[in-house]
Amino acid sequence: MAIIETRNLIYDYSQGTPFELRALDDVCLSIEEGDFLGIIGPTGSGKSTLVQHLNGLLRPVSGQVLLEGKDIWAEPAKIRQVRFKVGMMFQYPEYQLFEETIYKDIAFGPKNMGLDEDEIDKRVREAASFVDLPQACLEKSPYHLSGGEMRRAAIAGIMAMRPKVIVLDEPAAGLDPYGREAIMGQIRDYGKETHTTVVIVSHSMEEITRWTNSVLVLDKGRVLMAGPTEEIFSQAAKLEEIGLTIPQISKVFMQLRAQGLDVPANVFTVEQAEREVLRLLAKKS
């Protein structure tokens, strides 16, 4: 079942001024429940604008945003409730931590939801464990934590709201390779265990191919392609055309195919490449 849909979504910046700019043009997307969707596109393609429509931070100029089949703007006064169901985290979220302790900061979301103390406590501890934040960390001030720990605390703050959908804008930005691997793994595990739909926006094609099972490609405010990750990355040439850098492995296999070798088009991770090469070598001998 589609948990979030947009129908003919149009959004213009600076509407009514001489600087009016169409940021999203007739965007139709449908995200299945439990999916791990990656949204990619060159800078300025409208990715951030699109995701801000999913939790009602931005209101479409025309078109609809549907959550579980219902238009989120049917009752504009209640739009805050949508944000508890569609949790969203922006880039470098550690800069938004403000409470005296990590515990209180993670509890911010649940508190805004009006939950009681016991429920809040349960959720805070649960969220902290999803991101491998030790219970001892909870009583520390956010400013006594490392960058990576602060990042995880911010993600926990979203998870504690137990949203149906979690939208993350470049969750691994600025982290070192190990940190990136760790955080993406935690997000994937969280999604699986809690049956939460995950949407990430990322510029790293390597990350997208490694973790997502569906991809939406935006270009100049329009949907260029949408579908299973494998399908999208089999069309690596199209992605390169709009200015995206495809994974090194994709490039290697594109070069091999250009040289006339019979290798499949849908290889873009190291694991796949290893399997393929060994298979082909075995076939030869």
Next chain:
Amino acid sequence: MISDITIGQYFPAGSLLHRMDPRVKIVLTFVYVIMVFMAQNVYSIILVSALLVLMTVLSSISFKQIALSLKPMLLVIIFTTVLNLFIVEGDYLFVYHFLHISVQGIQTAASFAVRFCCFIAGASLLTYTTSMSSLSDGLEKLLMPLKRFNVQGDVIAMIITITLRFIPTLIEEIEKITNAQKARGADLESGGFFQRVRAHMPIIIPLFISSFRRADELSNAIECRCYAVGKARSKLHQLRLENKDFAAIVIFIVLFCLLIFLNIVL
């Protein structure tokens, strides 16, 4: 976009006023304001009004824009005018119970209204025709003689420059933090004044912290670029007085004397 807002809006153009030395503009604006306050009778008020019209014509700023500059102060002008109208005693034209309007009241109210408008318009002309960096340069040079009194004009100018540079950046940051907290269900709209102030703490605190971080990083960056307080430094754009600046100074001196003369004689 909201980050296009600049304080004391500047309209770039090539008019005479635009090309004048900022030091001269700052000082003459100051002199003009004094003249406005000194204008006590009809003739001197006409003088300062005419001077304003002349400056506007030489600035390529439209009269409509000058009128718009009065908008923020409209309420104050109206309020004080009405107050003057009813308070000043003298030859009564109109009496109703305890309310009265006198001839002198009308005169005082009119005089005040016109002079206040000249004052606001004159000051606005300064910011309309002078970019922030010019103003900062001008101010820095003007404050130089005060160095013996420990007023560090160059440091003040640096503070102004950096503050202005970061205003759009901070505005963007406020938007980002606000969105992030709204995404966690922060309710910034409902409730009374105090409730709303409290609701904005999740925005104010991160903004403060990040500003301190910015200041720290920026200070490292400028140190690496050999900046040191009190050290002699040159400027890319040198201020130089030209004929039009001297002419303006002379004209103002003449008009100032004329004003004093009008005040004494009439």
Next chain:
Amino acid sequence: MSGKIDAVDLRFKYRGQGEDTPFILDGVNLSVQEGEFVAVLGRNGCGKSTLAKQFCALLLPSGGHVYIDGIDTADEENIEKIHRIVGMIFQNPDNQIVSSIVEEDVAFGPENLNLPPNEIKERVEEALNIVEMAGYHQHATHKLSGGQKQRIAIAGIIAMRPKCIVLDEPTSMLDPKGRAEVMRTIRKLNEEVGITIVLITHYMDEAASAGRVVVMEEGKILLDGKPKEVFSQVELLKSVHLAVPQVTELAYRLRKAGVDLPCDITDVDECAEALAGLLRS
């Protein structure tokens, strides 16, 4: 003036950190020669940023010495001299820009050197040309993209004509386009202008384009050599939580499975060539 950097037995710990806290830099010996392009890699917390700050005298050694062109950084009198030889670019593009107008920001450094206005104008022109932003003189700095802001920051440093530039993760807050712009500029500075570059990064592809890679771990230097030499040590790099380029990883795994591949594959073309060779023969 050559911009040679020598770290001798460099130890560092912040003042106020107790006896038992480990040193952030723990006995670093490193020399960077004139004209080199050195990339410093390491996981978060290994000390690479602290090392960068030592090279431009923002931090001073707790033990050992740092010499810039033979000048000891600990000698307070030499601070300005050192800042003129070694420029630094930081991670956050916004927090390096001082003025609302591009031209004025690039002029800031030369103004601090008290140079005559004509020369400042010339240097600003030259610097903007090198970073390929000629014509942006009157542009508002806050309206620039991240990549453009970093290039303006670089222009501001170039205008001071340093011999060496240290860049502390200059691309980590940029999008791929901005990253490519900045890396292109850095390579140009090294290859065409001859400036010594020390690039702190955790992007493998950026390190791969350097002439020399230094890997740090827990305040010490672990590896120091050409990119091919360093990246071929896949196990060691993984043990310190670093990654290698995808193609290097692939070659490594295939070698482990018994396939005969060179052990120094670091880019796409080499990998494609090697695999093509295998699959054809």
